[in-house]
Amino acid sequence: MPSGGARLSIDLSCSAIAATVSQHGTRVPILIDGRLTMPLGVAIGPAGQLYVGLDATAARSLPADHRFVDNPTGLLGMPVDASASAQPDPVDLLAAVLRHIGHYAAHQVGQPAAELTVTIPPAWGPRRRGHVTEATTRAGLPSPALVTAPAALAAYTAALGLTSPEGSCVLVCQADRHPATLTVLQTVDDGYRELATRQLDGVPDLDHLITHRVVYTATDDNDPLRTAITHPAEDTAASRLALLESVRTARHLLAEQERAPILLPAPRQPAVITRDDITAAAQPLLDQLPGAVRDLLDAADIDRGHLAVVVLRPADALPALTDQLTDATGVTPTLVEHPHALADGALTLTATHQPGMPAGAARLPRVRLRISDLTGALLIGASSLTLLLQAVLTADITTVDSWVVGARTSLPQLGTAGALAMLTAFAVAHLAPTTWLAGTSTASTPEPTTGSLIRRGYLTAAVGGAIAATLYGLATGTAVGFDYSPYLRWTLGAALPLAACAALIAATAPRIPADALPTWLALTRPAITCALIAAAGIFLMRAALTLTTPIQTNATAGIAGSLGAALLGAATALTASSGRLIRAITAPGLAIGYALVFSYNTSSALIVGYLVALTWWGTQLTAHTLRLAFPTVGTALRRLVDRPNS
Structure with a gap:
């Protein structure tokens, strides 16, 4: 397949x-x-x-x-x-x-x-x-696989059912561009081997031959157009190009009709040509063809009897070329006129009928890392630090005789700060397979494969994000002067599911087929906008709660808190869903619902809802990675699940 x-x-x-x-x-x-x-x-x-x-x-x-x-x-x-x-x-x-x-x-x-x-x-x-x-x-x-045009044409005809036994030869004539080219190929087990090639360099371009004939037929001896065609000058370049373009158009028309006009520079009347005129103008090319074929076969060290197939890429409105090539080779040519024949034939030659290489052996094109590439990661990191500082600075600390006996703050907000620190690591790891910092690779320091970069990037993200979340919990306990255990449980607990996802991705992503990597990399980019919206919503909610209590209220703070809850609701919906229709339905609904139920007692539950959505995003990404890395396991599991229902 x-x-x-x-x-x-x-x-x-x-x-x-x-x-x-x-x-x-x-x-x-x-x-x-x-x-x-x-x-x-x-x-x-x-x-x-x-x-x-x-x-x-x-x-x-x-x-x-x-x-x-x-x-x-x-x-x-x-x-x-x-x-x-x-x-x-x-x-x-x-x-x-x-x-x-x-x-x-x-x-x-x-x-x-x-x-x-x-x-x-x-x-x-x-x-x-x-x-x-x-x-x-x-x-x-x-990096391209290069295929010569004669081999691509031969492969195209083979795909159409025109077979040539292994060891036999194929002659390919490309007359559709200047200079016309003749090539002899030998069929081998893995494609074609070029034996000899020759260009008909001694013959002018067919369009110029036709132009010369038309001008000398339609004008008299004193017409300056003859001089402009025979001895081109800079001041007549525009008219000469226009005439050549008119000749090309007429040749295309003659492929479908008997006669076609050629517009001559004013005030001259248009000239009308037929296929016979094309044949007469192309006589120098036709006369050279038999000798060129004979010399080509000698150069390839074969006889006409070795030719199993002759392929002709014809010139427009020149059927005499087919007859001439038949006489020279003894084989009736197969005409190939489809505009995508060479591109299709080259694909046939380079097609791999085996599974593509995994990411562990592939190298994607990479670009130099720029500041703009880090913008998303910097914004998420700044949001994480902002939520951490707000939770610490707005903590309600209770002291007895200068001893801190209690500290109240938003523990789910600290958990969100830890999760966003982990998400920052995800954003940085996403850049690893496609960007580089140093110069080009050398023989002593070869460029690592894409799979190796993915493994290093996401393993570093798992470890680095977990360490950052741990430091968040310890820093909070140190800042409020109280036991750090509850803060560490929230910051590290919210980050560990995402860290586990990053570790699984690091272990399995190098097995992803290389042709699926571009799509997979697009999916792994964290939703930066959703994270920023959620952080802004939590910030507004916490700011509103610090200005109000269950007993005292503040109208402005209430509006700000409801707005923050609406933003958090929209971010939760956008993070947990992926389809446009589902997002269009759930985001407004969840935003309105969060704004209506927001209060001092429900704020923590709303933030926990976002943490669940963020964990769900990481889980979905990991599951998709596992499906790509182990497609046969996924198929077996689906069959096992479907068997009781059959």
């Missing part, structure tokens, strides 16, 4: 980017900006801002101070010109493109990608492959 995490596949080998996600065994094509494929172009603003997914038509409407890069992948591996000013970093451009695609993929399937596959041209070596890996890291995506 395939793993249940989201596996993203991105095709960078074609003239437009396509992306597919495999989730729970289902392939989902990703819509990027509402399109099945996204142009490669990137616009660079004057301040360095990047706009991705632009084609040549959209680039013409850019302001003059914007720079347009039509294909960032074409810049990978090129030497950097030190004399060029503000030369864009192609890795940064590609990272922006990948980040954009990853955002849409995560939004469409509801979770970030746990695995990444990238399809690349067969000619890319270690330098450009390294650039792709670096770009995915900058984009915050997992």
